[in-house]
Amino acid sequence: MTRPEIRGVILDILENIAPDEDLSDLNDSEPFREQMELDSMDFLDIVMELRKRYRVQIPEEDYPNLNTMDGTVNYLEPKLADTPV
Template identity: 75%
Template sequence: MTKAEIREEVLDILADIAPDEDLSNLDDSQSFREQMELDSMDFLDIVMELRKRHRVQIPEDDYVNLASMNSTVEYLEPLMKDIEKV
């Protein structure tokens, strides 16, 4: 997947987890938690959804890399480079 495809996938997951949030103005450099009302369970849902959809394993120590859209895409790119967009 490309960076743009990964970003779209993360946006899709965020839309499922927080359907009332307006994601159109999401600042990719700011923390998700600063921009959205996400709690720790929502954050775990993101990780679980990535695992379910793409079999991407994210160790708990790496959760800090999923703070913002930019850091999430950068972290996921090497893990998802060989995954085809469905």
């Protein structure tokens, strides 16, 4: 997957978890929780959806890497490099 494809996947997951949020002006370098109404369960839902869709294992100690869109894409890029869309 490319960086834009990974970003699209994350946006899709976020839309499913927080359907009332406007993601059109999401700042990729700002933490999700500062821009959206996400709680810790929503965050775990993101991690679980990535595991379900792409079999990506994300250890709890790596969760801070997923605070922003940029961080999430950077973290997932090597893990999803050979994954078809």
